[in-house]
Amino acid sequence: MNTEEQFLLNKIRCEVAMQETLKSWHPKPINSEIECPRCKSNQIRKYGSFQGVQKYICKKCKRTFLERPIFICDCSIPGKQLKCQKCPQFQDFLEIVRQRINSLATLSPVELQRLKLEIEMTNNALSSNLNNSNNHQE
Numbered sequence: 151m152n153t154e155e156q157f158l159l160n161k162i163r164c165e166v167a168m169q170e171t172l173k174s175w176h177p178k179p180i181n182s183e184i185e186c187p188r189c190k191s192n193q194i195r196k197y198g199s200f201q202g203v204q205k206y207i208c209k210k211c212k213r214t215f216l217e218r219p220i221f222i223c224d225c226s227i228p229g230k231q232l233k234c235q236k237c238p239q240f241q242d243f244l245e246i247v248r249q250r251i252n253s254l255a256t257l258s259p260v261e262l263q264r265l266k267l268e269i270e271m272t273n274n275a276l277s278s279n280l281n282n283s284n285n286h287q288e
Contacts, residue, residue, distance in 0.1 A: 155259075159262065162259075162262045162266055163255070163262060164251060166250075166254060166262060166265050166266050166269060167248075169269045170250055171250055175243060175246075184217065184218075186206075186208035186215065187215055187218075188211050188213045189210055189213070191208055191211065193208065193209040194207065195207060195209060200216060203216050204217040205217070229244075
């Protein structure tokens with residue numbers, strides 16, 4: 151297999167892995183509470199301030215830490231916005247995609263192409279059904 155064929159095969163693997171992961175992807179609810187960076191406990195209390203930034207102490211492990219900005223993810227499709235690159239949920243999503251790519255490595259090019267076509271047909275059918283339901287509501 152030459153380099154171009156290998157590249158195309160890897161591209162199909164990535165596309166299939168991404169589509170399959172998106173089908174089952176459910177972002178975790180955002181936790182807006184401050185938690186301990188060491189033990190992840192939310193049993194904390196204020197503990198003074200440092201250079202105008204609130205300090206906290208964890209009641210569980212006694213670690214002191216400064217208030218950190220809370221990252222809020224409002225993406226329905228991971229990776230679509232530039233801010234996603236720093237999002238912990240997006241990093242989790244990428245890890246699932248990587249694992250799926252690795253699991254697809256044993257499939258032949260023909261099997262991969264068939265899987266890609268099945269996904270495209272399913273996506274087209276879903277899109278068509280959505281368009282039809284929107285047209286009936288008007």
